[in-house]
Each structure stands twice: as structure tokens, then as C-alpha cells.
Amino acid sequence: MVDLKEGTSNSSSSSSSSSPSLSLSTMQIDRELWMIAEERAQEILNTIQPIYVSDITRSEIVNYVQTLVKDRLGTEVFNFGSVPLKTYLPDGDIDLTVLTPKDKEENMAKALCSILQAEDGESDFQVTDVQYIQAQVKVIKCKIRKISVDISFNQMAGLCAICFLEQVDTIFGRDHLFKRSLILIKAWCYYESRILGANTGLISTYALAVLVLHIINISYPSLSGPLAALFKFLEYYASFDWDKYCVTVYGQVLISSLPDMTGKDTEITRHHLSYVFLYFETSLVALYVETEHHEVVLNEKFVRECMELYSFPTKAVHANGLGFPVRPLNIVDPMKHTNNLGRSVTVGNVKRLRHAFTLGSKKLKDVLTLPGETMGWKLEKFFGNTLERNGKGQRLDVEEPVTAFGTGRSEFSELRGDFEGYFNSLVYGKWFHGETQQNWIPQGQDTSYWDILNGFYRKNLNGAIPMQRSRGTGTYIPEMSQQSYTDRFSNKPSRMKSLPSAPRS
Structure with a gap:
């Protein structure tokens, strides 16, 4: 695959006109000012990122539900989403999924709903506001110790996603650049711009994670930290042509070149996956003819291997069979290329997103052009709602x-x-639903799934990060010290386990 490269001021006119989203700012920012800005951003991040006591509270809630379901209904409950991924905000909910035979989902949901309602006022865990949402995806919503909890059934896609995102974070390294960037960007989307929430026609948390992953993937060598990722995120998506392109992990793709494989509802088999990839690779080639290339860390080969290892066969539910359902906002699920993660966003809210990105980009750019002390104060104002909500020493989850x-x-x-x-939970879920080892491990591999996992994991961990390259004439965001962020902002020794860092040129 041809790698994408960062756009420059020397881009051809055809490239800039066909894809304005690839034209990045040429604003130059002094290295020392970026250091100051990133340090202040980390101080803000300190108030919203997961802390030890909130982890304990949330773990106790998860264990409580798991024990309740195991004892009363005799089945397993798994945690997925931002809580186990460690990217949750103080207001973030807890996502759980119950394993049950697919023809028993409704009965199980009603039974569990009754059990939780009976716990209201009787349990030390303070279960309240229990409700059963009987939609296509059945969900029980409740609050436990004032924290929102969503309980779904057979949500295997969530287990796939967390395996993928955890591995991606490890590959990017640099003291969890991906996770810290996601938390900061999520805070801006939730507290400052109010554009996060699939249940209200806005963007989902997983869709946001893929948008952030796209930015880090194509900008990795030039990112100094989470604030630089936010800057790139706002600037890039402020000018993104959503009418013409959709977002994938490794690049933008022309909507007109997306696969349209009509047919009856059927299971997505390994053959179908190959067919989907063939179409997407063709789409990417067509795209690269029009646009200047970007260099990426994670290419489609890496995503293909993750999809082979983690994905779970599902029933196609779209009107056009296995085709990608085009919506006003289009984001390709890296673990299921026929799933549009932007499907929850309404036409009107696409305009709202564009306005938020444009305004946020302008405001942040204005902040970053100020002198050091003033810039730090204005950056706090930029995250004013975030700090007002979480900066006074109170957290919802403690x-x-x-x-x-x-x-x-x-x-x-x-x-x-x-x-x-996470991987063990996924394997158990596959086994529970009749997926044997031979169904999902690559053919010709006569070994245990742990051997295959470890080989795949080590290969990508050791070889996926490219060497640093010149940054051209685009936005200058210098690489900062590889010193642990916990060391930079703490007087005591870091408790973090060391992770691989990107190779340095």
C-alpha cells in the first residue's frame, strides 16, 4: 500500500481542491511555547483522566453486577468500552455485556431488569433508575452508586474493539499518547462543544476514538503530545469534506468507491472479509491518485490482521446486505468494514459538528499564538467547562x-x-457462541491461539513504528522529550509500567 504523507504548502492545486481536509496549517510555533502549552494541557488532563480511587469504585460496580448475574442467571458478564480501556471521563458510564444464547436475549433482559429493580433500595450499591430499552440492540440502563451503567447482551463488537484499541495504544507508545490524546479530545467534545452522544444523534465514543486514531496515525512523528493531537484533530476535521469522503484508520476514502455488495442477510465469513478488503484497497488506490500521500504507522495490512484475529461473525442488518451504509457522516469501523460508526449522526448534527470543529480550531489557534503565561491562562479558558465541572476537587465517580x-x-x-x-474474554465469547479455534485462527496454523496472539502482538509491537521523517513545510509541532508524563508531573517515582517508545532518528 502507498503510505499517506502530511500535506504541505506545495500541494498541487488538484489535491487541495479535491481534498481540502488534507491541507494542514503552516502556522509555526516555537518549541518552548509548545513545551509550555503541552505541560499546561497535561495539568488539565490530570483533573479528568482516570485516577486510582475511581478505578476502585468502578471495579467494585463491575464485580457487583458480574456476581449478581452469575449467581442469579448463571452466565458471564464482561466489561468493555472506555472503563477497561482507561479512557473514561469522570462522568463516563460503565458498559457491560451479558453472554446469553441469542434466542434468549429478550428473556434474559427482562429477568435481569427485574433483578436490578428488586435491588433498588435493598443493596448497598444503591441501584436506581432501572429501565429496559427494547430496541434492536437491547440495553438495560441504570445507575449504581450514581454512576450510569449500560448493560447490553452479546456485544461482541465491544470486546473486539477494546482488544484492537489496547494494542494500538501499545504500538504507538510514548506514554500512552493515543489514550491521553483521546481523553483530552473527548473532554473537549463532551464538556466544551457538546457533540458527544450517539443517543442524541451525535457522535459515539467509539467513532470518536477512530477519528482520533486516524489523526495520530497520519501525524505521529510530528505530535508532541495530547494538545498537538487536539490541534491537528480540530484543524483537520474543520475542513474535512464529509460529503465526498469517509474516514478510515489509515486514510480517507472516496464514498463513491465504497463497496456495494447487495445480497440477502447472511453471516460475514472470511471470504466476505477478503472481498470487503479488496474493495477498500481499490478505493484507497483511487484516492491516492487524487491526493498527496501520507505516511502512516498502522496500514491496512495491520488492520486486516487485527480484523482476522479479533473480529466476530455477525448477521448483516443493513438494507443493502453487506454494503457500507452511507450516511451524512461516514466512519469505517476498523473491525467491521461494513459498519458505519457515523450512522448515529443526523444531517443537522453534521453541520453542528463542522461548526464546532471550525470554531474550536480558530480559538485554539488564537490561544497558541499568545505569549507563554497568557497562553497558559487562555488554554484554561479554552477548557473552561471541563475545569468548572472537574477542577474543584469533586468527581462523580468518587x-x-x-x-x-x-x-x-x-x-x-x-x-x-x-x-x-480482554483477549481471554473475547475467546470465551467466541467459544460460548460456537466459534471454535479452527473457525477464526488463520488457516495452516497448527498451534495454540496464545502462540498466534503472541507472535502477532510481538511482530506489530516491534516493527510498526516508522522512523522519524522530515516535517516538510506543514504545521511545526516539535517532538518533545520521551520522559514519562507521570514523571514530569509528579514529585514521586512513577508507578507506570514502561512501554516501548517510538524509534528516534
Whole structure:
């Protein structure tokens, strides 16, 4: 595959006209100012990222539901989403999924709903506001210790996604650049611009994660930290042509070249997956003819291998069979290329997103052009709602006060997730639904799934990060020190486990 490269001011006129989203700012920012800005952004991040006591609270809730379901209904419950990935906000909910035979989902949902309702007022976990949403995807919503909990059934896609995202974070390294960037960008989307929430016709958390992953993938060598990722995110999507392109992990793709494989509802087999990839590779080639190339860390080969290892066969539910359902906002699910992660966004809200990105980009650019001390103060104003909500020493997910903004820091959660546990949950889910080892491990591999996993994991961990390259004449965001962010912002030794860093030129 031809790699994408960062756009420059020397881009051809045809490229800039056909894809304005690839034209990045030429604003030059002094290295020392970026250091100051990233440090202040990290201080803001300290107030919203997971902390040790919030991890404990959420783990207790997860264990409570798992025990309740196991004892009363005799089946397993798995945690997925931003909580186990360690990218949740203080207001973030807990996502759980119950394994059950597919023809028993409704009965199980009603039974569990009744059990939780009976717990209201009877349990020390303070279960309240229990409701059963009987939609295509059945969900039980409730609050436990005032934290929102969503319980779905057989949500295997969530287990696939967390395996993929955890591995991606490890490959990018640099003290969890991906996760820290996602938390900061999620905070801006949720607290500042109010554009996060699939249930209200806005963007979903997983869709946002893929948008952030796209930015880091094509801008990795030039990113100094989470603030640089936010800057690129806002600038890039402010000018993205959503009418013409959709977003994938490794590049934008012409909507007109997306696959349209009509047919009856059927299981997506390995043959179908290959067919989908063939169409997407053709689409990417067509795209590269029109646009200047970007260099990427994670290419379609890596995503293909992840999809082979993690994905779970599902029934196609779209009107056009296995085709990609085009919507006003189009984001390709890296683990299922016929799933549009932007499907929840309405036509009117696409305009809202564009306006938010444009306004956010302008405001942040104005902040970054100010002198050091003024810039730090204005950056706090840029995250004014975030700090007003979380910077006073109160968090929704802990009972006792925590360290307020500007007065120190609480004990951070370990951002490295339990990849082995996530993968084991996925394997169990595959087994539960009749997927044997031979169904999903690449053909010709006569070995255990752990051997295959470890080989794949080591291969991508050791060889996926490219060497640094020149940044051309685009936005100058210098690479900062590889010193651990926990060391930079703490007086005590870091508790973080060391992760591989990107090779340096």
C-alpha cells in the first residue's frame, strides 16, 4: 500500500481542491511555547483522566453486577468500552455485556431488569433508575452508586474493539499518547462543544476514538503530545469534506468507491472479509491518485490482521446486505468494514459538528499564538467547562474530594490495560457462541491461539513504528522529550509500567 504523507504548502492545486481536509496549517510555533502549552494541557488532563480511587469504585460496580448475574442467571458478564480501556471521563458510564444464547436475549433482559429493580433500595450499591430499552440492540440502563451503567447482551463488537484499541495504544507508545490524546479530545467534545452522544444523534465514543486514531496515525512523528493531537484533530476535521469522503484508520476514502455488495442477510465469513478488503484497497488506490500521500504507522495490512484475529461473525442488518451504509457522516469501523460508526449522526448534527470543529480550531489557534503565561491562562479558558465541572476537587465517580486543579495531583490510574484479560474474554465469547479455534485462527496454523496472539502482538509491537521523517513545510509541532508524563508531573517515582517508545532518528 502507498503510505499517506502530511500535506504541505506545495500541494498541487488538484489535491487541495479535491481534498481540502488534507491541507494542514503552516502556522509555526516555537518549541518552548509548545513545551509550555503541552505541560499546561497535561495539568488539565490530570483533573479528568482516570485516577486510582475511581478505578476502585468502578471495579467494585463491575464485580457487583458480574456476581449478581452469575449467581442469579448463571452466565458471564464482561466489561468493555472506555472503563477497561482507561479512557473514561469522570462522568463516563460503565458498559457491560451479558453472554446469553441469542434466542434468549429478550428473556434474559427482562429477568435481569427485574433483578436490578428488586435491588433498588435493598443493596448497598444503591441501584436506581432501572429501565429496559427494547430496541434492536437491547440495553438495560441504570445507575449504581450514581454512576450510569449500560448493560447490553452479546456485544461482541465491544470486546473486539477494546482488544484492537489496547494494542494500538501499545504500538504507538510514548506514554500512552493515543489514550491521553483521546481523553483530552473527548473532554473537549463532551464538556466544551457538546457533540458527544450517539443517543442524541451525535457522535459515539467509539467513532470518536477512530477519528482520533486516524489523526495520530497520519501525524505521529510530528505530535508532541495530547494538545498537538487536539490541534491537528480540530484543524483537520474543520475542513474535512464529509460529503465526498469517509474516514478510515489509515486514510480517507472516496464514498463513491465504497463497496456495494447487495445480497440477502447472511453471516460475514472470511471470504466476505477478503472481498470487503479488496474493495477498500481499490478505493484507497483511487484516492491516492487524487491526493498527496501520507505516511502512516498502522496500514491496512495491520488492520486486516487485527480484523482476522479479533473480529466476530455477525448477521448483516443493513438494507443493502453487506454494503457500507452511507450516511451524512461516514466512519469505517476498523473491525467491521461494513459498519458505519457515523450512522448515529443526523444531517443537522453534521453541520453542528463542522461548526464546532471550525470554531474550536480558530480559538485554539488564537490561544497558541499568545505569549507563554497568557497562553497558559487562555488554554484554561479554552477548557473552561471541563475545569468548572472537574477542577474543584469533586468527581462523580468518587465520594471523597480529590486534588483540585492547580494544587497538585491525585494518584493516576495505570493507563496500561489488561490486554490478556480482554483477549481471554473475547475467546470465551467466541467459544460460548460456537466459534471454535479452527473457525477464526488463520488457516495452516497448527498451534495454540496464545502462540498466534503472541507472535502477532510481538511482530506489530516491534516493527510498526516508522522512523522519524522530515516535517516538510506543514504545521511545526516539535517532538518533545520521551520522559514519562507521570514523571514530569509528579514529585514521586512513577508507578507506570514502561512501554516501548517510538524509534528516534
